[in-house]
Amino acid sequence: MTIKLTGRIDSGNAAEVESKIFKEIESMDSSEALVLDAADLEYISSAGLRTILHLRKTNPGLRIINVRPEVYEIFDMTGFTEMIPVEKAYRVVSVEGCEEIGRGANGTIYRIDKDNVVKVYNNADALEDIQHEREVAKLALILGIPTAISYDVVKVGESYGSVFELLNASSFSKIIASEPDKLDWCVKEYVDMLKLIHGTLVPKGKLPDMRETAIEWAEFMKDYLPEAEGKKLMELVEAVPQDDHMIHGDYHTKNLELQNDEVLLIDMDTLAVGHPIFELASMYNAFIGFSEIDHETIKKFQGFDFETSKKFWHKVLAAYLGTENEAIIREVEDKARIVGYARLIRRSIRRGGLEDAESLAEIEHWKAELIELLGRTDTLLFDVNAASEGGSSSHELVIEACPENLDEVMSFVAKTLDAVDCPPKAAMQIDIAVEEIFVNIANYAYAPEIGNATVMVDIEEDPLTVSITFIDHGTPYDPLAKEDPDVTLTAEEREIGGLGIFMTKQVMDDISYEYKDGRNILTLKKNLQG
Numbered sequence: 056m057t058i059k060l061t062g063r064i065d066s067g068n069a070a071e072v073e074s075k076i077f078k079e080i081e082s083m084d085s086s087e088a089l090v091l092d093a094a095d096l097e098y099i100s101s102a103g104l105r106t107i108l109h110l111r112k113t114n115p116g117l118r119i120i121n122v123r124p125e126v127y128e129i130f131d132m133t134g135f136t137e138m139i140p141v142e143k144a145y146r147v148v149s150v151e152g153c154e155e156i157g158r159g160a161n162g163t164i165y166r167i168d169k170d171n172v173v174k175v176y177n178n179a180d181a182l183e184d185i186q187h188e189r190e191v192a193k194l195a196l197i198l199g200i201p202t203a204i205s206y207d208v209v210k211v212g213e214s215y216g217s218v219f220e221l222l223n224a225s226s227f228s229k230i231i232a233s234e235p236d237k238l239d240w241c242v243k244e245y246v247d248m249l250k251l252i253h254g255t256l257v258p259k260g261k262l263p264d265m266r267e268t269a270i271e272w273a274e275f276m277k278d279y280l281p282e283a284e285g286k287k288l289m290e291l292v293e294a295v296p297q298d299d300h301m302i303h304g305d306y307h308t309k310n311l312e313l314q315n316d317e318v319l320l321i322d323m324d325t326l327a328v329g330h331p332i333f334e335l336a337s338m339y340n341a342f343i344g345f346s347e348i349d350h351e352t353i354k355k356f357q358g359f360d361f362e363t364s365k366k367f368w369h370k371v372l373a374a375y376l377g378t379e380n381e382a383i384i385r386e387v388e389d390k391a392r393i394v395g396y397a398r399l400i401r402r403s404i405r406r407g408g409l410e411d412a413e414s415l416a417e418i419e420h421w422k423a424e425l426i427e428l429l430g431r432t433d434t435l436l437f438d439v440n441a442a443s444e445g446g447s448s449s450h451e452l453v454i455e456a457c458p459e460n461l462d463e464v465m466s467f468v469a470k471t472l473d474a475v476d477c478p479p480k481a482a483m484q485i486d487i488a489v490e491e492i493f494v495n496i497a498n499y500a501y502a503p504e505i506g507n508a509t510v511m512v513d514i515e516e517d518p519l520t521v522s523i524t525f526i527d528h529g530t531p532y533d534p535l536a537k538e539d540p541d542v543t544l545t546a547e548e549r550e551i552g553g554l555g556i557f558m559t560k561q562v563m564d565d566i567s568y569e570y571k572d573g574r575n576i577l578t579l580k581k582n583l584q585g
Contacts (some may be wrong), residue, residue: 056083060096064103073106078112085497089114094144110138116212118142145210148173148218156226158356159310159322164214164309171222173216174322176262181215182208182489186398188217188324188462190305191262195323198301202320203312219321227308231367232358238367244313246316246374249334252320257299257328265302265329272397279400279422283431290399292570294379299561302327302334307341308357308367318504332435336401342368344395348417366496374407376437382507384451389428390435396425416515422514431506433528433573456497456527464493471512475519481583484562485521486580488579490557492534493524500529500575519583520564531570 058079064072080089090112099107104506111117121144122130130141150165157164161184162176176184189205196202205217227241273292277285303310304325312319327333342364346353349360357364372384400421400577408414452467454460468489472482496508532558560566565580 057090058187059092064099064100067501069102088116148209175211179214192323224312224314227311228357242370263327265327265333275495287429298330335391339391339395396421413463452510488559500527524578
């Protein structure tokens with residue numbers, strides 16, 4: 056129940072006001088909360104405060120809202136703000152005719168003058184959302200993420216907004232649209248900020264866990280996918296480990312601002328923790344997913360065309376992963392698409408997409424793509440640290456596992472061995488092992504289909520040792536579990552096959568195998584000084 060307070064409440068009329076209020080609330084349901092709207096209250100004395108105190112004792116959930124600044128000072132100095140929720144009246148701001156500089160799931164950001172912007176929340180009762188965003192933005196700033204902090208809360212229409220100071224700032228969307236020659240600069244700054252975010256460890260419990268949210272998406276999708284694919288999606292998401300590193304959750308070019316040569320991150324209400332795959336999924340949706348059917352969508356949302364968006368996304372992913380290897384980029388993109396499509400489909404269905412012909416066409420497209428991806432993906436994980444370690448650019452090869460690609464694999468390994476002056480005998484023995492293992496993967500891992508194999512070569516010093524790791528997502532198979540052939544038997548007594556892994560064991564100093572996260576991982580080691 057809301058009761059309006061007007062004019063003055065002083066010693067002359069406090070008893071009368073109190074009597075009227077108690078009479079009004081006689082019929083109030085015990086489950087209701089009492090709210091005093093003080094928008095028109097001009098003055099209150101100690102007598103009026105006593106009336107408020109009487110109301111508080113009989114109505115523990117009492118709140119006072121829309122209090123003018125001068126009246127709020129009275130409540131504050133007398134300690135009433137400590138025992139009763141007292142909310143100030145909010146300055147009213149209009150965004151009519153203002154430039155829209157950002158739009159997210161929870162609100163829209165407008166520039167209200169050259170110095171300030173306001174984020175207007177979709178939720179009409181957004182005060183808790185605003186408080187949450189201010190708190191997480193302060194946390195991000197403390198942890199080293201450059202961001203703008205709201206300095207005021209205002210009333211905008213039927214909702215509320217947070218006001219930020221952004222002096223003459225330009226979003227990256229605006230820069231890309233108006234200055235295409237700065238695309239590569241934007242890519243670099245965008246990726247640098249992304250790596251800073253993902254490298255930031257957040258104290259436990261301070262931010263929501265995106266993995267839990269993604270599990271809810273997967274659970275929802277089980278009713279809209281074939282049983283096997285629904286189960287596979289759930290297993291893939293649940294297999295992603297919990298991670299306390301920060302992710303933004305809505306990281307696109309309208310949420311990055313350039314202000315006086317400083318790049319600032321804005322729109323912080325989606326801040327969370329989790330594995331980067333969840334971030335890449337939302338990024339894929341922002342730049343590609345939402346616009347796959349209607350290419351004009353990206354133009355309306357970001358201000359640049361679909362071709363520019365695809366180009367920017369590809370460059371960002373390559374820079375983030377630290378590689379130009381298209382197979383690596385494509386593999387990680389496909390993992391992001393799985394989570395991204397699940398989120399897009401759920402979002403559309405919850406907004407009535409199944410009843411709208413245009414939205415239904417989008418859902419069917421995303422669903423077909425998702426089912427196809429689920430059929431050839433066994434993990435959503437990827438090496439987050441590959442770029443910083445330099446592994447994926449110089450010591451890692453991702454290639455289709457087919458016999459025709461053996462020469463490229465052999466050449467890739469040989470280049471690393473040549474760089475460390477590998478002795479000829481060891482080089483020959485390594486060639487034998489590499490051929491046997493790769494051909495085995497090519498012939499059996501994905502049969503009758505074809506999948507990717509990853510080959511990683513690492514050199515360790517003292518003693519000089521080469522490690523060659525083969526990774527595939529095919530049928531689980533431990534070659535070390537196979538019994539060695541009896542090489543003492545005659546030709547007539549011998550079974551055909553089995554010599555490849557036996558030879559590999561003989562020429563390598565160590566071999567190890569594990570099946571982890573849906574992957575066969577076989578590592579060969581050879582001492583080059585032996």
